[in-house]
Structures are given as structure tokens and as C-alpha cells.
Amino acid sequence: MSAPGGKASSAPLLGHDAEPTIFELSVRERSAYQLRTTNVPATPLGELVDERFLRGEPVALPEVSERDLVAHFTRLSHRQFSVDLGSYPLGSCTMKYNPKVCDEIAGLAGLADVHPATPPGLSQGWLELMADLERELCAITGMHAATLQPAAGAAGELTGLLLMRAFHEANGERRTKVVIPDSAHGTNPASVTLGGYEVVTIPSDEHGLVDLEALRAVLDTDVAGIMLTNPNTAGLFEEEIEEIAKAVHDVGGLLYYDGANLNAILGVVRPGDMGFDIVHMNLHKTFATPHGGGGPGAGPVAVAERLSEFLPGPIARRTGDDSFGWVTPARSIGRIHSWHGNALVLARAHAYLRLHGADGLLRVAQRAVLNANWLRVRLADTYPAAYDRPCMHEVVFTATKLKKDHGVRALDVAKRLLEEGFHAPTVYFPLIVDEALMVEPTETESPQTLEALAAALERIAEQAARDPEGAKAAPRTTPVRRLDEARAARHLVATEDDRAPLEA
């Protein structure tokens, strides 16, 4: 079956030659820059600033023509897989299509050329946008108020933990522990440590869900809260969420919702209705702001009413019929960003929400879950799901059988899939699943693309049985082949200047 928009050619356009670095392309005295003609008096710098502050030599930056600059970075772009190029079923990252209209909006001068210290009276449009987005995010999560400052999910997590801390301290309590399931993202425990809490890990049950008895066993009045992803990282909905919430609340703890998987439940169920008190969202996942090769994202945090007064400030709020101002909550934990958060990312997310509305967001969740379940069933004979039950927006397959029978591991499947023109799934996560292949197709992939992906995975399984060494040799058609990662760590070359011979 054909695959509209689904597969990429992963071979570089013009052969396999490595691209020189921009420094290697550099020629002394060549230049590209052009600046405004200003007629400002050209007083020598040494007469404006004491020479003792000034460097002798300019910084050793590349010296290239504009034409060489364009060629270099365009060639680099041809060595890069992306959502626009093909299907990117990277589990837990929600690599959905990013509507181009949102790029256009984020590029409007009336948003992109506004200085962050512009007085509120002259930036009412921005404040209105932020106030509207806060309301939208609260409607989606069932929360009362939100901060838009966190620049990514992990920043949101840490903000949430500091809110947890402020809440308990305001009640005169010094709780010390935060509970995390063993299926959690690594950012959760890392954030807990930075929040000044001790991590208590609880095991998952045989279905990949929170083990309620194990949870109850660790709950006491030292527990500040629990961090949960729901659906969890195995792609499964925590069906006992009401009991979990009650158990945590009964000891005075709070429930933190990691919004990594929010895409699955838009318009179906809200974290607030499940009993969560604090929610972070990944706007770059759920609301389709582009991932930028690793960022920028945005990780707003929404909270229940009883936590609102602790939110970071300032927050853009409506102050009159048609006027907006900055308001800092009464007992705010303080600022967490240099300015107002990743504002242009926030603008894209607001545009996405205006485009989709209540009806469109529900369709997003439905099709995301439909696509994942279709793949789960379609591939059941070749790649059994780690947990034999309906999944939400993503499905975790296990390659244990391929490994046992043919010595072909999840990593080999991932690398082989690159040759097939797809990005690889997330591998070896969640940690509780052996040889995990975590596939999140997202709602923007067509049935034809899903079939092509399934067919590619089946071809890989067939090859694993017939020619395991061939499968393990993948990828062969990519710009580079498997890397010597140990060498990168052992002989660290992290800049052009590290290439000089290293000491033994």
C-alpha cells in the first residue's frame, strides 16, 4: 500500500561524503555580514572603554561567504530526519504534524518583534493571548490557574514540586518524600531531587499499572505527593486512578500529573476530574509546537484552586472589560524564567487551540488512540505488546522473542527501521519492559502510513529470522552508520579545538 506522507528517503541527496565543519570551510578574511549605515561617530573603542577590558584578538569564529553559509547549513539539513520528512513514531514524544499556519502566526512582527520589557499598556495583545491560553489550558486540564513560565516539561515538573513544597510549608508541614512509579520518565526523579525531596519508587503490577497495595504501603504523612503520568508510559490508562487519588489525599499528599501523555485524553477526561492537584503540559507534544531538534518546548503548569496563590509570577490577567495586566499571586514561589516563558511557543499553542477547539481536540485524542490500537492489533503476531490490553495513544511492543530466537534486539529493529524510511520508536523505555519498542504513531498519520510502518516492521522480523546478521548490520543507507559511542565518551571531542592530539 502506498504511504502518503509517511515514508522518507533516508539516503542523503548527494552521496555519503561527510560534511566538513563550518570551521573547515572557513577562509581567512572572507565574510558575509552587512550592517546598517548609521553615521554614528566611529570613535575607536579604546577611547570609549579602558584597554584593560578589551581582548587582543577577535573571537575565532568561522569566516565564510553567505553562499557557503547557505550551502553548509542546507547540506546539514539534508542529513536530518524530521516530522515534515516522514513518520516519526517516537514514543512519549508525540511527534505529530506541526501546522504551518502556526509558524506564520509566530512570525508576525506584532508578536515576534515585541520587547519583553514593553510596558503592559503597549503589549495588551500579548497579555490577552497569555490570559486566554491560561484559560484554555485550565479548561483542558480541569484546573483553576496556570503559570506559562516553564520552558519545558522538566522545568514544569520542578515548578510543580516547588509548588507542592510551598503548599505543605504554608500548612506548617515539612514532608520529605515524593512517590514515583518505576515506569516514570527520568525527568521525574531528577526533578524530585532538585525539589529537595527523596524519591520513593513503587513497582508496577503485572499489567504495567500502579500497584495500589505497594502504593498504600509507602504512604504516610512524610509523603508530599505522587507524580503520575496517565495514561502511563506503557500507554495504559490507570484504571484505579480514583482509588490512587483517594489514598494519596488521605495522607495529606498531592497528586502531580505529568502531561507527557495528555494527547490521549483531550476532551475525554481531565486530570482535575481524576483528582490531580498540579498538572504540567508539554505544548510541544500535545499542542503541536515544533520540537526544534530538541527544543524549544514549553511546559506550563496548572493547579487546583488551593495551590493558585503559590504560582510563579507575574501572570497576565484580565484587569477590566478589555484590559490586561501583570499580577503576582499573593504567596508566589517567585520567578522561574528570565521573562514570561517561551512566548512564541505559547502563541503557536494558542493558535493550535483556536484551530481545533473543543470538537477538534476530542478528534485528536480519538484518532491518536485509534491509530495506536490499530498498530497494536495489526502487529500482535510479530511484535507482541508488553501488556495484552487496549492501549491509549501509544503501544509498547517487546522484541524479547526476536532477541531470544535470533539475537536481534530492539535496538537492531530501531536501526533497521531507519533504512525503511521511518524514524525509530523509543527503545528500552519504559525501563520495566524488556526490549521495549515504544510506538506513538500520533493522530496525523494516515492508515496508509500505519500499514507501511507495520509492513516495514514485519519485513524486519522476517529478516531477523532469515538473516539476523544482516538485520544487525543496519542502518546502511543513512548518512552515517552505527556510531562508536564509547569512543565519543572516552576521547571527548566536544569542540573543534579538542581535535588536537589528546594526552594518553
Next chain:
Amino acid sequence: MADYLPHTDAEIAEMLGFLGLDSLDALFATVPAAVRLAGGLDLDAGLTEPDVLFEFTQLVERNRAVGAGFVCFAGAGAYDHEIPPVVRALSSRSEFVTAYTPYQPEVAQGVLQAIFEFQTMVARLSGLPIANASLYDGAASLVEALNVATGATGRQRVLVSSGVHPHWRGAATTFARGTGHAVEVVPLLDGQTDWGSIAAGEPVAAVVLAQPNWLGCLEEVAHARALADAHGALLIVCSDPVAAGVLHAPGSQGADIVVGEGQALGTRLGFGGPYLGLFSCSRDQVRRLPGRLVGETVDIEGTRAYVTTLRAREQDIRREKATSNVCTNQTLMAVTAAIQLSWLGPKGLAEVATRSAQGAHFCFSQLAVLQGVRPATSAPFLREFAVVTDAAADTVLARLADEGFLGGVAAASMAGEEDGSLSAGTASNTIVIAVTERRTRAEIEAFATAFGKAAR
């Protein structure tokens, strides 16, 4: 209602049939009925693209963007430097924009190599050997630097100059609620850090200085280094990357960690984000480095290639013992900075810094003679300086806006009414003014004329 979903009704029916389900709703059978949302989300119905675009064109009418009709003299950590069409074109290529973290290096050499080049440029700017692949913004870089310093020394007390951007200091204080760091803010005396004012106390993990500081004043890095040596502490310098084009590299002056805000390297003002946190350090601290690091290696055929390395520091592997919780960073801004710095080259960066300084000093000379205006400090400066006006800063800036100028940043709006960086009683009347290479003599002269009327 707009839609980016490809499925036809017939396809949905076929897929549901394949799953043995009779409705899309049946996909959510594992969600307990008691928590299901009845009645749908409390949001408007979706709109079409043209409708949404129109809505935004109306909304942005209520913002004043900088440009010919609103000439920018504001800075305070966000600068109106030249961003040429070539940088915008290359940095908006969708291969860079719509990829994610390079988990599969075989198909991510484009982003990985661009980050490697970025790391090289940041390391050379800072004068330190190691630079990471970016953090969220300047404030985040400072917070991470404090974590490195406290981790390296096993101490909790950090001495932060009040010349450090007030919002960065604010973030450092916020995150100290979790880490338990004791953040001690050191006042300025006539625009430069008054290290002599420090009281005796616990052993010090880090001494933090900004060069130039948030009022634009140049600081004596050697004094901070001497203080750090006396305490056995690390020296963290918050370095402006454009100023670094002409100033001594902080690493050459003894900084252990250099952090900075990279917005000035090709990223639009964007109401404060997304920006770019710069972070570089000495080799001693590489195992504590926050965030991603790209290293060079070879593939199995010996071809040069790039990969994220020293991954054992990171949260997805080390979990609660990780050096940082950062995962998603600001890669696109880092790639943009690499392109911008390649466009500028050594001469271009120095020229931007020099012309900015020439503009700032020309502007200062025009303002300093005005009635109702006096310099806030007598300290040396490069492209930014502060003045104290007779009229309240907010009033002066409102009057200047009416004349078509974003006339600077009201110090009190950033630092509050009482801040160690400002002389007592002056906060409400202090304006921080930045001049970049984009300001012409005519603009500066017109600004000075308007300022003279507005300041009293």
C-alpha cells in the same frame, strides 16, 4: 473547524471494525465512567486557518512591536541586534524545526553537527574548553551553574552580585527553595559590585558576577576571582555574548563557569522567549555538566560523525542522581546562534559590539547634558547604561512611547523599588538604556531630543 487529521469516515469505520469496536468512544473503555468528562471541553468550537489568522492580525494590533515606528532603546537582557534574512531562512528550515532530540544519530547528523559547531563557538567566546548544547535561557543557565558549584564544593552558600540580571537572581532564589542553597546578594557601589560588603559566614561555593552587569557597567573580573580564591569557591561569570566579541574572554580571566543569554545571537525579541541559555565550563566540571553534550566520533566505517555523549550524567539514565533534570532544551536557538555567528565571523561580531558601544556612548553624551537627566553611575560601560530622571521612569517611558521610542527599561519594573544594584531612593527614576549597531545617528539624536522633553 480546521483539521489536520487524514482519516476518512470509511477508514475510521474500517479501523474500528478491525479492532472489533463499534465506536470511537469504545476506545476509551479503560477510563472509569465516574471521571469521564460529560459534555465536552469548555472551549469554543474550532476555527478555520483564515479565521484564526485574522484573529491574530487583530490581536497583534494591540502590541507595539519595535521597528521604524517604535525605535528600540531597550535591552536589559533582550537586544535588538541585526538578524539577516539568510539567518532567518536557514534557521527556519523544517528539517531543523520539526526534528526532535537526536536519539538516532544516524539520521540526526544535521542537528548534531550544528550543535558541535555551536559548542565550539560558545567555548571560544567564553574562553573555556567545554560548552553544552544549550539550556532554556540565561536564568536557567545561572541556576544550573549554581548547582554545579554547590555540587563540586559540597557547600550551600553562593554570593551573587546584584549586577546579575534581577530576573536571573529571582530564578536562583526560587529554585533555592528546593536545593537549599543560601543565595546572598551583594550590592553594587556606583555600578560595580561591592565585594567588600560581604559578611563573614559559611564557606562559599560560588562567586557570581555579570560582565557587563545588568546596568551595562563593566566589572573588574579580577576582583571577583581573588574573592573566589580566598574562599576556595568557583567563579561564575554571566557573560553577554555580543560584548564578549570585544571584551576579555571570562575563561581567560579565571572563570570556572561562564553562562549567558544567547538571544542576541540571531533570535528575535519574541516577548522574552524562546531564548537561549549558554553554558560553558572548565574540564574539571565536565562530569557535572547539565544538559546535552555533543561529541565527535566515527561510525563503523570510520566516517566522522557526531553523537550526544557523556550521557551517564543525564536524567533518563541517572534518574534521581542526575546532574540536572533538563531534557528538552533550546536546540533550534543554538543552531540559529551557530548560523548567526558564522554569518558575523570574527570581524562582524567585533564590529557589532564596537558599533553598539559607539552608539551607546554617543547616546550617553547626548543625554548626559540634558536637564533632568543624570548618569546613574560613573562606571565604564559598553552598549548599555542607566540614567536617573527627574520625572518617574514610567512617566518618561510613556512620553517617549508617544514620540515613537521604546526608550529603555524602567529599573523598578525589573528589580523592584529597593534593589542592591541601585542607589537608595533612585529605583523609580532609573532607566536602563541599550543602543545596538542598528541605531542610526539620526535616531539617537531624535531620541535625545524627545528624552529632554520627557525627563522632567
